Amino acid sequence: MDALTATLALLRLEALGPARYWQLLExxxxxxxxxxxxxxxxxxRLPARAQRQWADFREREADSELLRWVGDEIDRxxxxxxxxxxxxxxxYPGLLREIQRPPPVLYLRGDPAVLHLPQIAVVGAxxxxRAGLDNARAFSRELAAGGFAITSGLALGVDAAAHRGALDGGGVTLAVLGSGVDRLYPRGNGALAEEIIAGGGAVLSELPMHSAPEAGNFPRRNRIISGLSRGVLLVEAALRSGSLITARLALEQNREVFAIPGSIHNPMARxxxxxxxxxAALVExxxxxxxxxGGVYIPATTTAPPGPPLTAEEEAIVTALGGDPRSLEQLAADTTAETGTLMATLLQMELAGLVEQVASGYQLTARGAAHLEAAG
Structure with a gap:
């Protein structure tokens, strides 16, 4: 019996888990x-079923239920x-091996070489x-173009934007799952996962094949994301979120941690x-x-704001918003525009990707901010 077979058999025993595994190995x-x-x-301390599995293994060894499962898992x-x-x-990635009680076994679809590239984790809400998604994509694109692999969790929102940005930058990206590598979650990002693999990246998990995306799996997933990475970038997060937990784990693991600041009125910036x-280091x-x-910084190829020139009404709104969200009433006072006209202009700007609605009113997206920067 080899070490991989024995490790898979031990982890198959219900409630044994990585913590007890490492205690046994000591x-x-x-x-x-x-x-x-x-x-x-x-x-x-194990459930009755696990005790029976081990007793069956001791009696029948290779013909036991435990080792038959291992053989079937390898086939899967x-x-x-x-x-x-x-x-x-x-x-096995060296940085991950350094964390406390790392995953004893990793399941990987894709190129294992990505595990040994310098990685930056990009996580968030x-x-x-819209501004947060734009930032996740832009930062990931430039970091990937500069030689970093972008690591994230394939979730909706910032994670998906980070993976997409890395692919846009011609780089590679690694998706760490809270499910089996053959059970992609969320399903809507299945095509993105396949694109990640086709682009030279990988999909990774410590969970057995067919594992469902249960809530308890994601804290374990988060420690892998931070453990693999030299640094973690938090784009947006509420005060209680899995992304913030990932960043705090990175601090505990002595990784570099970066955060993008936002408006004091934006709950996602808190x-x-x-x-x-x-x-954490504040980054802009x-x-x-x-x-x-370290690495190579490759600046954006153009500084001109995308899209057609703004109308006078749109320019007034961009100037009024500046770098902070404003309510409809505040914008009306700042621009002296009639409310109906203002709302119509804001709707057109939303459709053009220049502004977005947030809890406190409206704020500029990255595209809108580019117009503000060009005007300034």
Whole structure:
């Protein structure tokens, strides 16, 4: 029996988990020995089904239910084009191996070489603002073009924008899942996952094949995202969010942590501001990250704002918004426009991707901010 087989068998025992696995390895130094010698103190803490599985293994070894499952799991991986990477393998990423109780086994679809590239994790809110999505995509595009692999969680919102930005920049990106690599979640991002793999990136999980995206899987997923990365960029996050947890894990793992500031009126900026108070670096451009992490900064090819020139009414709104959200009443006072006309202009600007509605009113998107910068 090899180490991978023994490790998969141990992890198959319900409630054993990575924490007890590493405790066993400290004691026995080898997963094969740990499986054969599972101490009574550990067995007594396992559910009855797991105890029966281990007893069956001790009696029948290769013909046991436990080892038959391992054989079937290896076959499932082969059928899905997934690779199993044991923590003792050369393909196992070195940075991830350094964290406390790393995943004993990784499931990977794609190119394992991406695990050894310098990685920046880009994380944030699922319900991000348009400006947040624009920032995630732009930062990821420039960082990927500069030689960093972009790591994120394939979720809706900032995660998907980060993966897309990396692909737009001609770089590679890694999606870490809270489900099995053959059960992509959310389903709407399945095509994006396949594009990530086709583009030289990979989809990664520590969970067995067919694993469902259960809520308890995502904190485990988050420690992998931060553990793989040299630095973590938080784009937008509420004060209580999984993305903020990922960034805090990165601080605990001695990774570099960056946060994009926002308006004090934007609830999605509060997580970033809280993280900056805890010591995260405030960044305004991807060049700020490159300067601290190394790499090559490749600036945008054009500084001209996209789209047709603004009308006088649109220019007045862009100037009034500046860098902060404004309510409809405030915009009416700032622009002296009649309310009906103002609302019609704002609707056209929303459709053009220049402004977006937030809780406190309206704010500029990245495209709108480009017009403001050009005018200034």
């Amino acid at each position: 004691q026995y130094h080898c997963p094969v020995s740990a499986l054969h010698s599972l101490p009574a103190a550990v067995r007594s 991986c082969a059928h899905a084009g997934a690779r199993l990477i044991h923590h003792a393998d050369d393909d 699922r319900r991000a603002t 997580g970033c501001h809280d993280l900056i108070k805890q010591g 451009t991807s060049a700020d990250i490159v300067a601290q992490m």
